[in-house]
Every structure is written in C-alpha cells, then in structure tokens.
C-alpha cells in the first residue's frame with residue numbers, strides 16, 4: 001500500500017524509547033523527516049543515529065514536555081529547519097499509578113501538564129500552518145483506559161478522557177482544511193517500561209519473567225501483549241494519505257481486550 005507521506009515532516013514526542021521510538025522508526029522507514037523529543041540527550045542521540053540510517057533528516061529537541069520552554073523549542077526549531085510540520089504524534093511518559101486517595105492535587109497537576117497540556121499546546125502551535133497548507137495529521141497517544149477505566153490508574157482514566165474530548169472537538173474544527181485529528185489507544189504493549197514492571201512482579205512473586213508475562217496477558221484475548229511496532233503501524237496508517245477521510249476517532253489497539261462494540 002502506498003502511504004503517500006514520503007518527504008513529509010513529523011514531530012514525535014517522547015520518542016527515545018517505547019511506542020514513541022517505534023513510531024519514529026516506522027516514519028523513517030516511510031521516508032518521513034523527523035523532529036524527535038525526549039528528556040534524555042544521550043538516549044535521543046542514540047535514537048537519531050538509528051533513524052538517520054533510513055536516509056531521513058532527524059532533528060532532536062531534548063527537554064521535559066511539562067515545560068513550556070521545551071514546547072516552544074520543539075516548535076521554533078521545527079519551523080527553523082523544515083518550515084512546517086505535517087504530522088504530529090503527541091505522546092508522553094505515563095502518569096503515576098494510584099487510586100483516587102493515593103494521588104494528590106499536585107499529581108493531577110503534573111500529569112495534566114504532561115499528558116494533556118503538552119499535547120494541547122503543541123497542537124495550538126502547529127495547527128495553524130497545517131490549516132494554511134490544507135494538509136495535516138494530529139494523532140494523540142491515549143490508552144485503552146478511555147474505553148475501560150483501569151483500576152489503580154485514576155490519572156490515566158481521567159486525563160486521557162480530556163485528551164479524547166479535545167481530539168473530537170478539534171477534529172470537527174480542522175476537518176474543512178484537510179487536517180485529520182485522531183487518537184490511538186493501546187492496550188498492554190511490551191515496551192521496556194512494561195518489561196521492567198513484569199520483571200518486578202516476577203521477582204516479587206518468585207516466578208519467572210515468562211510466567212509473569214503469561215499471567216499479565218491472561219485478560220487479553222490474543223494471550224499476548226502488543227509489540228510497539230504494532231501500535232506504530234496504526235499510527236502510520238492514520239498519518240497516511242490513505243486515511244484522509246478518517247477523523248475524530250479513537251483506534252484501540254489491544255489484541256481484542258476492549259469489550260465495547262462500537
């Protein structure tokens with residue numbers, strides 16, 4: 001399938017590892033030039049070296065996404081180097097776990113900055129140029145928690161719904177300009193962070209990594225966790241020319257775990 005995005009420019013946040021890196025890699029394979037962000041300069045440099053092997057231009061912008069200066073730096077350096085961004089994949093580190101009485105007002109504020117405001121502010125900065133160019137793709141990374149709230153993850157359950165509401169509203173406003181706005185909501189995906197959590201459970205319960213992984217995958221109809229590149233494949237399709245008529249949707253990628261019918 002020809003995706004029609006060769007030569008375009010994508011901004012991918014939280015891109016040094018996990019789902020963000022997998023998305024950046026799939027874009028690089030499609031010939032999409034990249035602006036990648038994460039906090040850690042060294043990890044970012046390693047990511048850039050891998051991505052450049054696909055023959056694309058890669059700009060790195062290190063910095064914490066909770067910080068307005070980072071967001072402005074991402075915007076300004078993208079415009080300086082490429083003059084525009086055609087595609088935004090707005091991802092960030094996960095919010096702190098905990099139930100209602102475990103998290104503080106400060107935790108809500110920090111997670112709101114990281115998981116909502118970073119996406120809202122970057123969309124505000126980049127969308128006018130997409131509107132002007134009559135082409136753009138904004139894709140938010142949310143979670144299966146928007147369909148089925150996850151026990152002990154109230155910050156994700158709450159804040160990702162705010163992203164979803166924003167996504168839907170913005171999709172209507174940008175639709176007349178050929179700009180689509182969607183969200184990808186992964187279920188359990190075996191990134192290094194999740195591997196570490198499984199490793200911790202295995203140690204705590206005195207079982208092997210494989211046993212702990214099997215146990216954690218029991219609720220998933222496919223009886224396995226997703227691979228980061230399986231999430232990335234859906235993101236790339238949404239970003240493509242082929243998905244030009246698809247907007248305002250949350251695509252859940254979860255091995256069949258979500259029980260909602262539509």
Ligand code: NAD
Nearest residue numbers: 014016017018019038064065092093094143188189191193
């Ligand atoms: P990961 O830990 O593998 O990667 C996270 C990336 O975010 C890293 O590049 C890290 O440097 C960057 N990062 C973290 N905090 C940041 C900050 N404040 N500023 C800038 N960059 C920051 O995580 P992942 O598993 O790929 O998850 C990515 C997102 O997807 C998270 O929001 C997570 O909650 C969500 N998610 C993950 C899963 C899963 O099972 N892995 C499922 C649903 C949703």
